[in-house]
Amino acid sequence: MIRKPMVPTRHSFKPIKPLRISEEVAQQLKQSILVGHFKPGERLPTERDLSEQFQVSRAATREALRVLENAGFVVTRQGATGGAYVTDLTFDRTVNAFFDLFMAEKISIAEINYVRVLVEPDVARLAAERVNDEYVQKLKASMTEGMGPQFHFVLAEMCGNRFLEGLLRSTIDLIGKIVNAANVGYEHPVKDHKVLLDAVIAGDGEKAAEVMRKHAIANGESLMKVEKLFREKSHAPSAR
Numbered sequence: 365m366i367r368k369p370m371v372p373t374r375h376s377f378k379p380i381k382p383l384r385i386s387e388e389v390a391q392q393l394k395q396s397i398l399v400g401h402f403k404p405g406e407r408l409p410t411e412r413d414l415s416e417q418f419q420v421s422r423a424a425t426r427e428a429l430r431v432l433e434n435a436g437f438v439v440t441r442q443g444a445t446g447g448a449y450v451t452d453l454t455f456d457r458t459v460n461a462f463f464d465l466f467m468a469e470k471i472s473i474a475e476i477n478y479v480r481v482l483v484e485p486d487v488a489r490l491a492a493e494r495v496n497d498e499y500v501q502k503l504k505a506s507m508t509e510g511m512g513p514q515f516h517f518v519l520a521e522m523c524g525n526r527f528l529e530g531l532l533r534s535t536i537d538l539i540g541k542i543v544n545a546a547n548v549g550y551e552h553p554v555k556d557h558k559v560l561l562d563a564v565i566a567g568d569g570e571k572a573a574e575v576m577r578k579h580a581i582a583n584g585e586s587l588m589k590v591e592k593l594f595r596e597k598s599h600a601p602s603a604r
C-alpha cells in the first residue's frame with residue numbers, strides 16, 4: 365500500500381505544543397509587569413502559586429519564567445528570599461542586541477559613530493541650555509581620567525529627552541562594550557571635556573555643540589582603528 369505523503373496545506377491545523385502554554389504564561393506575566401502590576405525589585409508569586417493561578421504545570425511556569433529571564437524582565441535569585449524578581453527596564457537590552465550585530469559584522473564603528481555625531485552635539489546643546497548647580501557638580505565629578513564615558517552620560521541625563529538620553533547612552537555603552545571586547549588598549553580622550561564643561565557651564569549651547577561634534581568625530585577615528593585591530597584579531601587563524 366502506498367501512503368500519500370503528508371503535505372501541509374495553508375489551512376492545516378498544527379498540533380498544540382506544551383510550549384504554547386508557557387509562552388502564554390510568559391506573555392501574561394510580561395503584560396502585568398509592563399502595566400506596573402509588578403514593580404521593579406518586586407518578587408513575582410512563587411512557581412507553585414503561579415501554576416495554580418494559571419492552572420498549568422509547574423514545568424510550564426518554570427519555562428515561562430525562564431523566557432522572561434532571557435528577555436531581561438526578571439532575574440532569578442537563590443536562597444530563602446529567592447525567586448523571580450522584576451528588573452528595572454533599561455536600554456541595556458538594546459545595547460546587547462546591537463553588540464551582537466557588531467560581533468556578527470552587521471554594523472561597524474563607522475556606522476555607529478556616524479549616528480553619534482548626529483545626535484551628541486544636540487545633546488550637548490540641550491545640556492548647556494538646561495544646566496544647573498547639581499549638574500555642574502555631576503559633570504565636575506566625572507572629569508577625572510578613566511571616567512570619559514561618565515561625562516557623556518551626565519550630558520545625556522541633562523538633555524531632558526529620555527529617548528535621546530537612552531539612544532546616546534546605548535551608543536556609548538555599545539562603544540564601551542566593543543572597546544572591552546577588542547582589548548587593544550584604548551583610552552577615552554578626556555582633554556576636550558574641559559572645553560565642553562566650560563561651554564556647558566556658560567550655557568553656551570552653540571559652542572558646546574560645536575566642540576562635541578569635533579570630539580565625537582575625533583573619537584570615532586580612534587575607535588575605527590580599534591575595530592580594525594579587533595577584526596584582524598578575530599579573523600586570525602588562531603582565533604578560529
Ligand SMILES: [Zn+2]
Binds near residue numbers: 515516
Ligand atoms: Zn568624551
